[in-house]
């Protein structure tokens with residue numbers, strides 16, 4: 591059950607301020623102290639915007655993952671980073687993001703960096719009574735495996751996934767031990783490819799990943815259809831995932847609804863029989879700014895399928911691919927719209 595009926599939440603990422611984008615592309619001009627200060631400043635900006643919107647849950651906006659070395663792959667040993675994007679020109683899309691080669695045993699002796707990120711968020715976010723809950727997001731092993739090329743040692747994507755699984759699992763345990771009470775394991779690759787893979791196999795992978803933190807934090811998963819450079823990559827239907835995905839050992843399942851014009855909205859009723867449903871009610875791929883009234887009407891539609899204490903509302907995906915001015919307004923309108931209906935309860 592939701593701690594607050596019709597809770598408002600976010601998916602991990604938030605747009606970088608322009609200066610952070612510029613700095614990320616020119617990191618050689620900055621010293622390590624400059625970068626540390628810059629990252630703090632960027633998290634302060636992301637926290638500020640979320641506090642201003644008034645969401646019940648906030649993240650660090652993933653403002654720190656600004657180059658390969660600070661990405662999850664930068665923490666992995668046994669890989670050789672891709673040297674150049676395979677397609678440099680033309681419309682921005684996922685095919686410009688290459689794959690890394692595996693050249694040794696996969697390991698992450700210093701973790702994946704998420705604990706450091708979470709401690710930074712704890713330091714910079716307000717901690718007084720009534721402050722929003724701080725959430726950490728970590729990609730699950732199947733999603734993380736998508737950018738690693740199988741080789742002789744790890745012959746297919748599932749073998750790579752199995753090698754990453756204990757690494758992600760340890761990160762989740764370390765986050766809980768650092769005081770994280772709200773944790774999302776992002777597995778958008780599972781939602782993108784459930785139509786052509788065995789969904790029960792995905793559920794088994796997921797449950798083994800989260801096993802040591804079940805019951806120790808509020809656990810959720812984010813199942814979208816891709817948003818790199820603002821484009822989906824999956825077959826955008828939830829039907830192939832259910833009922834199998836109801837067996838995922840989570841408190842909350844997040845689904846992308848707004849960009850699909852709320853098709854299959856009845857899926858949230860199915861989820862709500864067993865788990866909480868977090869509804870993507872804000873389209874991160876469109877510059878149509880949903881008004882509070884539009885949001886409120888959609889919340890009322892959701893209440894036809896699931897009770898208020900089973901429902902949370904969020905953008906469809908992280909906001910990192912949406913311009914900051916639009917992201918701010920969308921988030922604010924989302925909260926305002928949800929509050930209108932919360933007052934009617």
Ligand SMILES: [Zn+2]
Nearest residue numbers: 778814907908
């Ligand atoms: Zn997503």
